[in-house]
Amino acid sequence: MKTREQRDLFPGALEMMILKTLKRQPLHGYALVQQIKRTSNDLLQIEEGSLYPALQRLLKEELVKAEWGISSTNRRVRTYKLTAKGAKHLENEVSRFEKMLEGITRVLAPGES
Amino acid sequence: MMWLKQLFSRRRLYGDLSEEIQEHLEEKIEELVAGGMSRKEATYAARREFGNVTLTEEDSRTVWQWPSIEDFFMDVRFGARMLRKNPGFAAVTIVTLAIGIAANTTIFSAVNGCMLRRPRIKDPARVVVIVTADPAKEGWGWDRQPVSAFDFVAWREQSRSFEAMVAGEQQEFVLSGEGQPERVLGLRVSADYFHSLGVEVALGRTFLADEDQSGRNRVVILSDGLWQRRFGSNPKVMGEVVRLNGEGYTVIGVMSSNYRIGVYGGPELWAPLVFPPESFLPASRGNRSLEVMARLKSGASVETARAEMVTLAQRSEQAHPGTSKGWSASAMSIQHYIADEFGVGMRLQMGVALFVLLIACVNIASLQLARGAERQTEFAVRTALGAGRFRLVRQSLVESLLIALAGGGLGLLLASWGVDLLRRGLSLTADVGSIGREMTIDHTVMIFTLGVSVLAAVLFGLVPAVHQTALGLHSTLKEGSRAISQSKARHRTQSVLVTAEIALALVLLIAAGVFVQEFLDRVHAGFGIDSNQVLTANISLSNAGYKDSSKQAAFFQEAIQRLAALPGVISAGATSTLPLGDYERTVTFSIEGRPALSRTERGRTDYFAISPDYLRALGIPLIRGRNFLSSDSAQEPPVALVNQAFVRRYFPNEDSIGKRIRLDTSGLDRPDWSEIVGVVGDVRDSFEQRKYVPQAYEPYTQKSSSVMTLVVRTGSDPAAFAPTLRRAVWGVDKDQPIAAAQTMNQVMAQSGAGMRVANILIGTFAGLGLALAAVGVFAVMAYAVAQRTHEIGIRMALGARRSDVLRMVVKKGLVLGAVGIGSGLALAAPLVWLKLGLVNDDLLPFDQRGPVFLAAVFLIWLAALLASYVPAWRATKVDPILALRHE
Structure with missing residues (x-):
């Protein structure tokens, strides 16, 4: 059995991507998976086994909210929307992530060690 | 309150989740179908890709839970x-x-x-009990003896470990005045007793510092129980004078109802303890009767106090070898003392x-x-x-x-x-x-x-x-449904468990058997007396009028004479110690013509002061020589009787009659020797004791006692004679209280009651253990048979007879039983020396315990046999056709 840590890039990465994707437009679970896959040029494959627990965590922390509706394909779907709190959280996370990425990049940069 | 809302909306949340995931799968399937897959293939593919749906749902739900x-x-x-x-x-x-x-x-x-x-009491962990140890190391409690007044005063002054050291001495009082005279247990205590223990009275005050001086000591504190019973809880009793032993005592307090130290029924009143000058004479140094407690100083521990007491006792021993030789002292925490x-x-x-x-x-x-x-x-x-x-x-x-x-x-x-x-x-x-x-x-x-x-x-x-x-x-x-290897492992574990169970039950049975054996031995061993149709009544002459020993003797003489003259009385006597009723009194003694020994080295014997007719009243036979006579008065030469055990131990090869012994009935060596005039039968001291020990008797007219038990043999029902006995005693002194009159058979039943209850308990426990073990064997065998129904069916189809099947199953049970018995015996081996917590170490010889072991093994074996026979019998009822068709 795989653990979440193995599936994720790093803790919180999945949540961050979900929030970012939802910021562009509200989506339901299946569309979310497709969207992330597409945006990342198939580099990132989200597993449903991680997606749903992650969505529940975001719901619980009120970073997103969910509503039942009808999709474009005329299917009953539960659409997730970013809340104001979620937007703020995303901003913080992204800036933190960028700092971290910058640090990692510098360390990995050739010729400076 | 977020969590509360979540708690109640959770069912909906979960519903949403399931539906959502379901929809997700559907969407995926549809897309795959649209891509050209068959519906069936698409479903498999979608599921494979999604992973474990249940687990995902569960993981998602977990987010909401504790x-x-x-x-x-x-x-x-x-x-x-x-x-x-x-x-x-x-x-x-x-x-x-x-x-x-x-x-x-x-x-x-x-x-x-x-x-x-x-x-x-206040801070009981800091209170210790000071005890002394008898160098003879005989009998129960030899290492927790009381302290003499002489030592108490010396140790109180010399010790450095304690804030305070206090003493108490039990004394019986006759409380007279309104209503019937009554005997109550009192405790005479040091003036600072309650203060040092940190005990408060419910009413009034405790003793003042100078109230342990003669003349100021006529004050008393009542227990809550006595105050209720005798004085109707009337607070006006405070300051009143009550009569104790014929003297007036002013009531100064009532003890709070929850005060207590030990367990045995506590005293009903407290009065100051006064040491008369004679307690400090050399003669009284051996008179150990004080229960001493002390409160530790800060910094002192029970261990340091104990070490100090040992040193102090050595000092006493060197100063007074005559009375203290070999005696040591110790301090133990009060809780330890009580628990022990x-x-x-x-x-x-x-x-x-x-x-x-x-x-x-x-x-x-x-x-x-x-x-x-x-x-x-x-x-x-x-x-x-x-x-x-x-x-x-x-x-x-x-x-x-x-x-x-x-x-x-x-x-x-x-x-x-x-x-x-x-x-x-x-x-x-x-x-x-x-x-x-x-x-x-x-x-x-x-x-x-x-x-x-x-x-x-x-x-x-x-x-x-x-x-x-x-x-x-x-x-x-x-x-x-049938995993062979697993069931084998399980069966092995189960067999181990049942074996353990049998072993435990066997140990239990043997322990109980040993105990029952000891008990039955005591029931069947003779007591040395004829207890039927005998009435006893304990009389304690504590009234001030009986201080003189000749008055005491006169009282009992008069009472015995009156009783003997009553119609229906066969014989009437009295004894200072009632065998099986009172704790035995043991004294040291010397034999004339043998080398003089110090007290601690001398021989020991039970001691009784009796009236001549006591032997007849209790049916103790005179073996040789003569009984006491009414002419053996205080003025005549002292005489004594001894029992056969005494003769066996101390005069094995000579005639004891005519020899002279000196019994140490007081602190001082008596100047006079008593001549042995007769040998009487052996009497057991208590129910627990099985061996006869040396016993010596002196006439109460020569060695008077203030406490004696009247023993009356009647021609008819002894219990019905009690009122007559009471009237006769009150005829001598109307203020004399009489403790409940009991028949000798009642006295004996009480003596054995503790052991009997213990016996019933341990017997019940062993019975339960045996029954449980039998159920255990039964369960395992029944399970084994159920598991093997198929196999048994095949065996029978192949021609096995019912008796073969029966034997096969029972054998298995008996193998388990044998292994259990083997390990149980190994566990039970130390029980050969089981002491059983009897008061004395007076037990049956170890080699007599063999039959008990055998009987216990047999019982367990029988239980194992029965418990495996029933399932085995059931196994033979297996119908091969049914068993095989079951497959």
């Missing part, structure tokens, strides 16, 4: 459902456990009442009860294993669905815990009944009776029961839990 608590409640709900679904299993396990727990709770309630209660009084016997019973519980636990573990076979598939399926092993073990333990709590509850009910029975059994005897009064099921006992239940759950739950969950998932599911 997982551990919720899982726990779920386990509880599930466990309860499992028990409801198997009422037979639930009933057997719960009742089994309840029996084990009830045994422990009952005994613990006695331990709690007697050994664990804290004395109601009951020590051995209660520990034995506690151990026995624990064995019953162990057997019960092993039994349940074994039953759970058997049932585990049925649940194998269930566990395998749950593992397949993603349950972790820890989760399964926990589930299993929660089920055990449910059984344990139900068993504990039922056990508590049974125990309250047991406590009741025990209390009734103990009420027969005065001193053990107070144990009974202290026995209740209070919150300490309940907490104990809860603790034992939980512990038991772990004990009987862990083995099956680990066992059940260690399944090869694959093989279990593939092989359907």
